Amino acid sequence: MALSKVWVHAELTPEGTVAPISLEILAKAREISDVVEVFTGGDGAAIAETVGKHGATKVLATGDISDKLQGVHVGAALAAAIEGGDAPDAVLLGTTYDGRDIAARLSVKLDKPVLTNNTDIDVADGIVVSTQIFGGTQIVKTKFAAGGPAIATFRPKSFVAEETGGAAAEVAELGLVDAGAAGAAKLLNRHVEETSGPKLDEAAVVVSGGRGLGEAGKFDMIEELAKMLKGAPGASRAIVDAGWVPYSYQVGQTGKVVKPTVYIAAGISGATQHMVGMKGSKNIVAINKDPEAPIFGIADLGIVGDVHKVLPKLIEALKAR
């Protein structure tokens, strides 16, 4: 049984393009629904072509609201559209900062549950979403039992984005409503952190360091190796919390989900909360001096050794090539 219609959140990057996670969800939405439309808290015309290529036939857009917070305004606009009779079977969003806010505000407006952190959705027998729990060791399937639009958010990299070559989507207005006192928060300024090299969650190679590096300065080895492999450096939470690297480097349950061709974990024990963010990698190399480290349980190549010995030699060998 396919659904009749779903709405997918087209989240915008600071540059105004559609975020990869929205294109990933669009790919799945096409599979489960006859009609796929997107909604966005921004300009619809600017993304009509992209989302059309990814299978959406319509963009419901609020127009520019870049001086406001998305959650309360997009949530209220969606609720008004739904109450006005234009109800989809499901509203799908990314488990992102704005995605969660919009889903949360919408869920209160409609008095419907929202299920977050999903990695899959199935519509064969009702709308059933899958979530990984206990660090990804178990998968829970939950059915929406309240009727009305099912509101669900998905982890990044749950699906693979794919173009269908569709025509530009039709642009329609998603009418804003007065959110009253709740709408009073303002967005004054955006700060985009400068990054060089590929993004952590898009890189083909990720080299991550953990507490086993011993001290902040040793993270230079991780940066250097990542650069040589045209990859991105990543980190365990232990060294983010210790202030060695910014939070944006963190891989795991409370950080980024990565699925590179190769993930190199250096001095990382392999806590379930770390592994849930990287065990979807196609290949995993682990370097750890403890042969009992859990990371070896999922590594394709495990080196029981000292990062201070193995990494410098590896870097030298790659330099020599």
Place this chain on the structure above:
Amino acid sequence: MNVVVCVKQIPDPADPGALNPDHTLKRDGKLILDESDSYGVEMALQLVDKAGGGEVTLVSMAPNGEVSGLRTALAMGAAKAVLVSDDALKGAGALDTAKVLAAAVGKAGEYDLVLAATESSDGYTGTVPEQLAALLDLPSITFAKSVEIADGTVKVQRQTEAGYDECEAPLPALVSVTAGVVEPRYPSFKGIMAAKSKPVETVTVADLGLDAGIVGWAGAGQEIVDVAAAPEREAGEVIEDDGESFQKIVAFLDGLKVL
């Protein structure tokens, strides 16, 4: 200035988690203050301190009248707590939890600011604070990595995928804080002793004027249909470094054509 902080008491994350036969999370052992919430408590204490007066009130929802996590936060310096404990809340989803917390905030007295962690360490839905804001009809700024208050306005650096956004909202407002927004203090011995006699008001769903049919299992609007082990990733080759193991890595990377 008065601040209400939502705190969750959870099973120790260091222990392996387990489910009850009805698929709810096992919470029958000792519960502790979710570390994520220690940031909200600390932030609240600092803001009240800076304002030169007021108090920090905790609200929490937990089974079996559990207070050990609350005592930790009271020992840090919070003045009092409202605890909602009721068997009817078993299986409550994020929206139900927000409804219960909203009603509990109503028992906490006058407030200027509500703080919460961005997500709990055991459930991590990350929607409860924003749902709570919606129910209380408050402006909200989520995922704060820095919080300041001046002239009746809360100024926040809000975490984004690309960096952070500078945001502000008039008080009263709700803010959810990330780990690292401030460095939580350790309770002092004096604090721990004082916490023992600080007031904790324990209330039921009925005390809050809520219908047990709309919160907890009955109201969750969701049904767990299956729990299964995730497919395991097989371990590959593990070798002892003999000084030459880097060659193995080079060959491995070469085979994958990433060099």
